[in-house]
Amino acid sequence: xxEISEFSNFIQIKYYSILIPAILFSFSxxxxxxxxxxxxxxxAIMPGILRLALALNIAEAVxxxxxxxxxxxxFFGLVLMFTIPKFSYDENQDIGFEDLLWTISxxxxxxxxxLFHPLESPLTSSGIAILAIALLSCVYVQKWKKWISFRVYxxxxxxxxxxxxxRNGFSIYDWFYSKSFSPxxxxxxxxxxxxxxxxxxxxxxxxxxxxxxxxxxxxxxxxNFS
Numbered sequence: 097x098x099e100i101s102e103f104s105n106f107i108q109i110k111y112y113s114i115l116i117p118a119i120l121f122s123f124s125x126x127x128x129x130x131x132x133x134x135x136x137x138x139x140a141i142m143p144g145i146l147r148l149a150l151a152l153n154i155a156e157a158v159x160x161x162x163x164x165x166x167x168x169x170x171f172f173g174l175v176l177m178f179t180i181p182k183f184s185y186d187e188n189q190d191i192g193f194e195d196l197l198w199t200i201s202x203x204x205x206x207x208x209x210x211l212f213h214p215l216e217s218p219l220t221s222s223g224i225a226i227l228a229i230a231l232l233s234c235v236y237v238q239k240w241k242k243w244i245s246f247r248v249y250x251x252x253x254x255x256x257x258x259x260x261x262x263r264n265g266f267s268i269y270d271w272f273y274s275k276s277f278s279p280x281x282x283x284x285x286x287x288x289x290x291x292x293x294x295x296x297x298x299x300x301x302x303x304x305x306x307x308x309x310x311x312x313x314x315x316x317x318x319x320n321f322s
Contacts, residue, residue, distance in 0.1 A: 113152065117150070120149065121244075143182070143183035154173050157173055169209050179302045179303070181195040199243050201301075205295070205298075206223065210224055211291070212282070214283070226251060230243055230246040230247040233250075234246060
């Protein structure tokens with residue numbers, strides 16, 4: 097696979113952390129065709145496994161942005177990890193969840209992490225493009241529960257394209273690259289402060305909702321006047 101930039105070791109780790117869940121996700125598609133009791137037991141725990149895989153994937157990004165002193169973005173990632181919606185099978189036996197707020201927050205967090213990465217890399221624009229593809233695909237099919245499918249497969253296909261075409265000094269990520277995404281053009285004090293406020297706001301909303309779900313209001317005691 098192509099050497100992307102100075103942080104290529106991190107990219108190699110990300111490749112495997114994407115490929116393995118993608119394989120598991122593809123395996124879960126076999127559920128409607130399975131008649132084996134053993135496989136049924138595996139399919140039953142697959143939503144939990146994929147939920148854990150997503151949490152670990154976010155954790156990798158949290159560690160990485162923390163190393164670059166992006167503490168607000170790292171905290172945003174931690175909040176996302178602890179508020180991941182439960183995965184389940186839908187009527188078509190596809191695994192996913194339908195939580196627009198969390199999906200938008202996840203996409204925003206990763207976009208902020210990419211946008212304010214201090215190194216010049218084609219991964220910045222390609223990463224944002226892949227995030228947009230997953231969101232726009234959901235808008236097109238009008239099913240937000242399909243987001244996890246679009247997210248997994250868009251990343252998977254990008255990695256496959258990289259493996260097939262990135263060689264002899266050419267990187268598939270160069271297709272997405274623009275000079276407007278160089279650090280001096282995309283990182284400004286104003287934009288950093290603006291997105292810091294957005295991050296904190298989304299964190300507060302996610303945490304408040306998480307707390308409300310786990311601490312439902314007790315039913316008011318009814319008074320019998322008869």
